[in-house]
Amino acid sequence: MTNILAFSETRLGELRRAGLETVTAARRVADATGGQVHAVLAGGPGIAQHAAKLAAHGADVVLVLEHDAFANYNPEALTAVLAARLGSGYRAAFFAASALGHDLVARVAARMKLAYASDVTEFAFSADSVAVAHPGYTNKIVQRFVLKANPALISLRAGAVLPAENAKAGAVEALAPVGDPTATRVKVTLTEKAAGGKIDLGEAPVIIAGGRGLKEAANFKLVEDLAAAFGNAAVGATRAVTDDGWRPHSDQIGQTGRLVSPDLYVACGISGAIQHLAGMRTSKTIVAINKDKEAPIFKAADYGIVGDVMDVLPALTEAVKQARAGA
Amino acid sequence: MTASNGLFALIVAVAAGFFAYNVQRLVGFLRIGRLDDSRWDHVPRRLFNLITIGIFQRKIFRDAIAGPMHAAIFWGFCVLTVGTGEFIARGIMPGFTLAHFMPMWVYRFYQNNQDLWGALVIAAVAFALFRRLTHRVKRLQGAETHANDPLLILSWIGALMVTMFLAEAFEMVAFPEHATPFYRPLSFAFANLVSFVPHDAAAVIRSASWWSHGLLVLGFLNYLPYSKHLHVVASLPNVYLSNTSGPGQAGVMKYMDLEADVEQFGAKDVEHLSWKSLMDGFACTECGRCTAVCPANITGKMLSPRKIIVNVRERLEQRAPELLMADGRGQRVETTLLDGFITEQELWACTTCRACVQECPVSIDHVSVILEMRRNLVLGESRFPEEVTPAFESMEQRGSPWAFDPGDRGKWSDGMNIPTMAELAARGETADILYFVGCMGSFDDRAKKTTVAFAKIMQAAGVNFAILGREEKCNGDPARRMGNEYLYQMLAKENVETLARYNVRTIVTACPHCMHQLGNEYPQFGGNYDVIHHSTFIEHLMAQGRVPLRHDLHEAVSTFTYHDSCYLGRYNQIYDAPRQTLKRALPVVNLVEMPRSGDRGLCCGAGGGRMWMEESEGKRINAERADEALATGAQAVAVACPFCMTMLHDSISSRSESVKVYDIAEVVAERLG
Amino acid sequence: MKLAVCIKRVPDMEGRFKIAASGTGIDEAGLKYDMSDFDGYAAEVAIQITEKAGAGEVTVISLGPDVVQETLRKALSMGAHRAVQLKHDAPVSDGFAVATALAAELKDGGYDLILCGRMAVDTQNRSTGVFIAELLGLPIITAISQLSVDGGVVKARRELEGAYELIECPLPAVVTIDEGIARARYPSLKGIMAAKKKPLDVKPAQLGAITYQLEKMELPAERAAGRIVGEGKDAVPELVRLLKEEAKVL
Secondary structure, eight states, X not given: OOOEEEEEOEETTXXXXXXXHHHHHHHHHHHHHTOOEEEEEEESTTGGGGHHHHHHTTOSEEEEXXXXXXXXXXXXXXXXXXXXXXXXXXXXXXXESSHHHHHHHHHHHHHHTOOEEEEESEEEEOSSOEEEEEEETTTTEEEEEEEOOSSEEEEEOTTSXXXXXXXXXXXXXXXXXXXXXXXXXXXXXXXXXOXXXXXXXTTOSEEEEEOGXXXXXGXXXXXXXXHHHHSSEEEEEOHHHHHTTSSOXXXXXXXXXXXXXXXXXXXXXXXXXXXXXXXXXXXXXXXXXXXXXXXXXXXXXXXXXXXXXXXXXXXXXXXXHHHHHHO | OOHHHHHXXXXXXXXXXXXXXXXXXXXXXXXXXXXOOOOOSOHHXXXXXXXXXXXXXXXXXXXXXXXXXXXXXXXXXXXXXXXXHHHHHHHHSTTOOGGGGSOHHHHHHHHHHXXXXXXXHHHHHHHHHHHHHHSOOGGGOOTTSOSHHHHHHHHHHHHHHHHHHHHHHHHHHHOGGGOXXXXXXXXXXXXXXXXXXXXXXXXXXXXXXXXXXXXXXXHHHHHGGGSGGGHXXXXXXXXXXXXXXXXXXXXXXXXXXXXXXXXXXXXXXXXXXXXXXHHHHHHOOOOOHHHHHOHHHHTTOSOOHHHXXXXXXXXXXXXXXXXXXXXXXXXXXXXXXXXXXXXXXXXXXXXXXXXXXXXXXXXXXXXXXXXXXXXXXXXXXXXXXXXXXXXXXXXXXXXXXXXXXXXXXXXXXXXXXXXXXXXXXXXXXXXXXXXXXXXXXXXXXXXXXXXXXXXXXXXXXXXXXXEOGGGXXXXXXXXXXXXXXXXXXXXXXXXXHHHHHTTOOXXXXXXXXXXXXXXXXXXXXXXXOEEEEHHHHHHHHHHTTOSOBOOOSOOSOSEXXXXXXXXXXXXXXXXXXXXXXXXXXXXXXXEEOOSSOGGGOOOOSOTTTGGGSOOOSSSOHHHHHHHHHHHTXXXXXXXXXXXXXXXXXXXXXXXXXXXXXXXXXXXXXXXXX | OEEEEEOOEEEOSSSOOOXXXXXXXXXXXXXXXXXXXXXXXXXXXXXXXXXXXXXXXXXXXXXXXXXXXXXXXXXXXXTOOEEEEEEOOSOOXXXXXXXXXHHHHHTTSOOSEEEEESSOTTTOOOOHHHHHHHHXXXXXXXXXXXXXXXXXXXXXXXXXXXXXXXXXXXSSEEEEEXXXXXXXXXXXXXXXXXXXXXXXXXXXXXXXXXXXXXXXXXXXXXXOOOEXXXXXXXXXXXXXXXXXXXXXXX
């Protein structure tokens, strides 16, 4: 009963980074409790190629479910497999706190009639329970729970555990579907990457926004360059800028536009009028670049640079590129 | 009495009867509107309006060209109508003359005037026709106008005058013994010109002219009810019945009983409007002065206040017969004033600046129609620009249209040693004056500088004041102006309760919208306070010598211009106090005025809830105002409203690096000794 | 079509929260409450379905003390047809216990489609919808951003991180609603008046066993006061270092 299961999420035949985080987390627990890590790798034909990588991150056993019916996410069939497997005796199971992970962990818990912990940022195992922390109240409060269920089903917030290599045997075992995996009620008919790589403002973890300080529409290129350097960033704008037609109205952030709260918000040449602040002040980290050191935006910002956006942005874009290349 | 007299009497009777029928028909139309809008009070005030605005054409003269022209026609009409009465009476009873009812010299004087005004009317009508036909005067254009009607009417009036002169002149030719050259100099001069005409021919021409004049008069009377020139009949009553509330009260929105068990909130169609709003439709002659000063229209938006009023009349003429024919004989048209005539887009473009109402020569109230229709959109149909939802929700949840933590409301005062009413009450103390800060002043970082400046001035002057801190709520003005009466009343009642708890009597505020609400609209909820805007208050403190000022400062700017806030100016008639405050604080600085200032001031674009709506149609209003302010060459712009501040700051900072916008309190606070 | 929407009353999320003396709840003084955001979207979706079809009935259900009636009335004022309060006075943070009570009420209702928010914005547990489906033996699609119901089949779209899926399942079913699908309408005064006359039943909640217990609430570390890193582009390296090491966003 001390083995730990890690569900390694895949998409379109690719292993996701979150899939390594769950294995790393499981490894950490198993090392403390003396159990083994069993990683589950499910997908269409060819998915088994990722088994080695899971082993490198600490899987003692890689349970491979390779089947046409799992090329797309197959929630009901996976639930059946995992509930059966977990029923055979595990201390815990880790899932990613992703759209699919949230779906799957809840299904498995429901099937097993167990409580579970969602979006966990911290966990500590003891003999008969797990103390977990997960955010609540739109991330303004940390909630600490005691999860007494066994196995303890946990979905892990991205970044709570960073993937670390810790090579183990990674013996590959085939995992068979339970029943006919195509005879499900819920069917995913298509999985596709978001079009054009353009990230919606509401979803983007990083937003680079520009204001009148950019002086003219053409200079938004500097903002777009910085967004491209981040890779996961969307471009936003102030009302003054969208009113002037420099950017489409759909890019507007503020009281009358989109209300956003990304992990990082970079305000470029934005003075910080109430209209704008109302739409972004709940962002986790705010960076402001403005040449007027009296600009209200600096009161809302965590970090500020007083300077001309035309000078600072190209330098910042370069630095971000280097930082990301190094990471 | 001859056969001809008899015939004329018959024609007069038919014409008068038909006119009377139309009057009662149109009065019947007004009665489909809401009747709970009494206009029978304030008789002296109404008579005063009638005399100044109506008879003396006070507002007409706001246009230097059209003003004298219209006044000539109007006064001419007043004078000549007496003569027309005599004319008709004489047509029925030969030998009738007004001379029997007055001293002869008065009668002669009157005849003199008849001649003179007849000529003036001809001149004015000729000028008007010339102007219409050769200069495309912008405000007279518009899809909603009846372009040919004015030409017909002007020609008609001209013909009336010409036939009057013809009849008079040829009478003098035909019957020289009737000539009164001294009393009718113009007619006599004209008679001299045509004196070659034989007497009997002249008698025929005189008779033809006489009949033409008579028929034109009676025809004119009966054409009016079918034309926009019903204006001629409806204007004076409309001025008499117009809103007579005093300063501050005229712009107050009507209270709505939300508990009443009614199906309709606000106006979707003409029958939901006040009868007075319907009458406005009869009084309008499409002069377009309202539309010419409308900030939305000026900047290329669809809204035209004239169109709103024209639409009300058009729809009324369609809808009233439907409603009045209970047996269903009326042909029903499946439409409503909203959507069928007036679009949502027009209604939301209004900044409620009241420039249109200010300008209208016959005291039409366009804004109340727009606001009643907004009430229907929000309360009845939940239709409004989607970007407004967060503002509504936030006012409801957090007592401010922006989603800030209510706990931060008093944060600007940290370290300033300003007590809250609750703190004072806990110590068993109280303050003379409550400073109602408002949401902008509490949460907007730019406006907070004004808030701090005003507080410092009061502290320097030794004023005993306190704030409400987190107990303060939005005054509700944005909700009310956007038609959300339900939300507005919720906020107003909460504030009235809070103010009652501390027994507040005197309130100061730097926000004209807070001032207008607390001072003018809260009495509807039992809140009666003496509310003073900071411009008046600072001016007062300075006049008393209570504000210690340094005058040894080097002034960085030498010219200022002041932008009037609509809710301070047109709503509350405060034009001088902010200017005086500036002059006292900056004795060496030159105050220049923008072309549109005082009661002609152009709105900043934020009023009427526009602050929380997108402005993607046409030029932005604040850009228009910024251009005007910069064109004065002033080096700084002063404002006395946090909304004007944010709008002008936004547009001016993108146009000029050097020109800055200040609140008058900041100007004073900077120079505190 | 018969639709049911499960809604939760939560505090307004814009304010700063304080932890109550008990340590397991927030200080409720001065807080305003409203429907959880995602539940509002779910109610809107359900109402739109009946409006579009010109037929059908939307039942809104909420578990909690009597104050939840206010939240139910709001859903009724948006256009839901009837409401059920499952009365339970103490706060419950166990999704399974809540789902048990909701499923008991939903079981014999003959609902074609049951909608929930993707999660309650206060507890952020994300469990109720899935547990309801399991308890009722119905298929479920979670966190959907588009929905169509046609010929007894639910078709939906779910946003993933940088991708999306199209999913379908037969009715009756349960769906949980993500943002992007519909904004909850602002009730008209007409709606508010009408809501006062709509039926609202109160029944005792039959909660399941509680196995997930909230032990403690804490406020996250205070956000440090903002600071100016430097002037001009020379400040960039220091900014990048801070983003990496302190804010951990790079």
